[in-house]
Structure formats: structure tokens, C-alpha cells
Amino acid sequence: MSPQQSVKNYGSRGSRIFDVLNVILLLGLTLITVLPLLYVVAGSFAGESEIATRPFFLWPEKFVTSTYEYFFRTDTLMRALVTTVCVTAVGTVVQVMLTFTMAYPLAKRYLPGRALVLNLVIFTLVFSGGLIPTYLVVRDLGLLDTYWALILPLAVNPFYLIIVKSFFQELPQALEEAARIDGCSELGVFWRIVMPLSKPIIATFSLFYAVAIWNDYMSPLLYIDDNSKWTLQVIVRQLTGANAENALSTLDSVFFPVEGMKFAVVVIATLPILFFYPFLQKHFAKGVLIGSVKE
Template identity: 60%
Template sequence: MARERYRFNTPAGRVFDVANVVVLSVIGLAAVLPFLYVMAGSFATEAELSRRAFFVWPEEWTLESYRSILSSPAFVRAMVTTVLVTVVGTAIQLLLTVTMAYPLAKKSLPGRNLVLGMVVVTLVFSAGMIPTFLVVRELGLLNTYWALVLPMAINPFSLIIIKNFFQAMPPELEESARIDGATDVGVLLRIVLPLSKPVLATFTLFYAVGIWNDFMSPLLYLNDPDMWTLQVFLRQVTAGAEMASGEIDPNYVPPEQGMKLAVIAVATLPVLLFYPLLQKHFAKGMLIGSVKG
């Protein structure tokens, strides 16, 4: 340890540290500035948006853009739909992944290697968009919310990581539980899952963000505009399509540019607010289970 500290106290080490800080700061600003502009623009007036190409602090604050989108039945419907699909879809995906990963973590399971081989194959080869669409259509899932959840109910990568996490647990924990009379389901619920909070929190985040940001599935499988999720609605707004408004005044002209930025902000903020809740488990969940096979 003393040798490592001495190495980074050399002039070359200090130059390396400064270069790291500069490069990472530039990358961080490149990632943060567009989001700051979106947030600032959503609170700015239309006149300021047309006059200033870029800013991170509006000259005049207004909630007109948010008032416009919140008064739109189409936006409220898309928001509620996306929240419900995300919550239900995440629960289903996590349930199916855990219940498949737990038995595959047992080396004594008959046919285990065959099933794992089939899972690994899906990491390399996928059916593609058209075959998946044909399967969804033949199953009668078109124009239903199940089409947004079931085709990607189990992610092979997530399954393998969670399986490795379960497999790395000391077998003595399960043996002691079985001596006390616990069944396989009891061991899973009372022993394994409480000890798996880091990996479960990590993939809850992955699944939730994936469903929330999913654009292609609603676009392909939902034909009814009243069933569209927030991402498809966002595409309609940013493409310039008219948004139904609940305003009573027929002469009301909604702020077009500010409304687009407000919808983007609303579609982005829930994910950013959800991440800090699981952050303490995130790094540990990604590292544990990814080393052992």
C-alpha cells in the first residue's frame, strides 16, 4: 500500500490525476448540460425558447407548459398507463426470473445443463422483430398490455447473474432451514430472497427502466391510440402532432416548444428519482454473482 501511494505522489501520477479529472468533468458536463437545458426550457416562455438557443436558467419562470400537458387527457392517460405497465411488468419479470434462476442454481437439478445451454444460446441468437411480432399476433396478444411484458418476461443475462448469486450462497443456510422443516418455497422466501436484496434491487431497476423507456413494443403491438404509453406519446408530441387539451377556452394556444420539453422532463424524471432509492444496492448487485459460473 505504501508503494502504491508513493507511485501516485510522483509528478507523473499527479498529471494523470489531473487529466482524469478534466476528461471526466468534460464527459459529465456533456451528459448533464442537455438535461439542464430541457429542465430550464420546460419552465421558460415560448418567446425565450425561440430567442435563446441554449440556456440553463430561464429569464422568466412559468408553469404554462406543465399546465398544458397536465390538462391533456391523452397525456394523463399515457402517464397512468406507463406507470401501471411498469409496476406490473417489473413484478412479473422479477418473479419469473427468480423462480427460474433458483432451481437452476442447484447442480443436482436434472437437465440443468441443457436448460442453461438453451439460455446461453438466446444471448447470442434472437428471433428478431418480425418473428416475435408473428408469435405475439398468433397468441392473441396484439392490442393488449400483455404484449409489452410477456415477450421479454425473462432476460437471459439477468437470469444468469441471479442464478450465479444464488449459487454462491453457503449451502449450510438452506440445509439448516430444511432441518427446521422448511420447504423449497419456504427456503426461497425466508432465507434466499432476504439475503438477495442487492441483486434483486439491481435488476428491479433494470427491468423498470427497460419497460418505462420501451418505445418499440407499444409502437408495434398497440393499435389503439388510447392505449399508448408515455414514450409513444412523447414521439407524437416531439414530431409535432396535435395534443388533445382539456382547455375550455377555444382561443388558447399551448406553448409548443415548452410543451415538448415538459413532456421529455416528465418522462425522464421518474427514472432519475427511482435510481437513488436503489443506489446503495446497485454496485454490489452488479459485482456479486458475475464472477462465479
């Protein structure tokens, strides 16, 4: 097909109909995604009576901030928020470092036993120990009721590890050889040459790991019995469950706005990810694709 025919077909009636339907479909999907979020934000600023009487709204009749004021003056909620932030920050650093330090030597074809280790990594993509064996391992390691139980069991994602390994294999070997000639050790090559060149993929997988830790409620539910160590996601689960009214009454003796708190906690649990994503967006697409396709 010639370029003239391609331009002609692009402006045809069928092409225009397709574009219109495509736009309508994308707008519909956007509304399906955005409207619930807007409703949650609006509900967090609405009073209890308005939430009870209006099944759906995108703008409250009267803005109230009492729900957020209660959140930030309640020890249980603030402690859960601080715990989640700290666990996410430490966990992301630990998981990224373990993933990258394991992927770098596996990218070297001369590494003894490399094939065996890679096969074991790939094996975990298909098979896992399961919930009960994992719990028993965490218990026997003495990690129950500790924050490390929320970090170490999922410290290395095998799929991410393989992508990072492929990325390291694509880096020019001449750079590493030049660094070794200048006197760098293997560790020096990794820190001074490889890591600075890996900023896009570091940003991407830091975001992946951080989102996974931040949204994880199953691990604290299984491994944390002390409610003073609960993360924010456990609080969200408690508040949005069937016994929401009694969820925090056992921890705080004061009355709290049940319905408004459901919306406020969801907003607070969602905002950090929405805030940090734009700063990492420029690295996101490049980091997802890089290392996944061999040129």
C-alpha cells in the same frame, strides 16, 4: 517497488499532471452529460417565444408553468403517464418474479435437464427470433392491443437470469439444508430463506427491468394500435418527431405549447428514474458485482 518509492512516485510531477488531466476529462464528460439535461429543464419552464429566439440557455428569462399545467389537465398525456406507471410497476414485478423463480431451480446441479435448459438460455443470448417472428407470436397469442404485449415478450432477460443463477449458487447450502430439516418445503426455502438474502440483487434487477420498461417505446409502437393505451414514451416520440404540431391535435382539440411541451414531456419521462435511483444506489454496486465473480 518499496512502499517509500510508491509514495514518492505518487507525488511526482507526472502523477500530478495525470491527476489534473484526469479531473479535466471527468469534468468535461460531466458537463457533456449534465448541460443537455439542464437545458431541457430550463426549456420546460420557458415560454414559446423564448425557446424560439434563444438557441441555448440554462436559465429562462421568465419562469412559466403553463406547459406543466397543460400536461396535467390534458387527458391524453395524463392517461399515458398513468399507463406507463402501471405497466412499469406490474411489468417489473412479473419480470423479477419470473427471472428469480427460473434461476433458483437452475442453480441446483441435481435438477434433471438443467444443462439443456441452460444451453437454451445461452443460445438466446446469441440468436433471437427477430422482429417479425416475435410480432407473429404476440399476435397469435392474442396479446395485440393489450398491456401484456408490453410485459411478457421480454419477461426474462437471459443475461440477468445467468447472473441471478450464479448468485443463488453462491448462497450457503447449509442454510437451505437447515430450513429443510425444520420442515420447510422447496417453495418455503425459496420464499423464507433465499429471497430475504437476495435483497441487493432484487433491488438491482428491479431497477434494470423498470428502466427498460419505462423507456421502451418500440413495443407499444408495434403492438398497440389504440392510442388511448399509448405509453408516455410514444407521446415523447410523437412530440419530438417531424409532425410534432399535429401529434396531439388529433387527440385534443385545444391548442398546446408545442416547443415547451417537448421539454416538459422529456423531463416528466426522466424524473421517476432519477427519483428512485438514489434509494436503490446502496444496493446497486453490490448487486451488479455479486453473482458475476466466483470467489
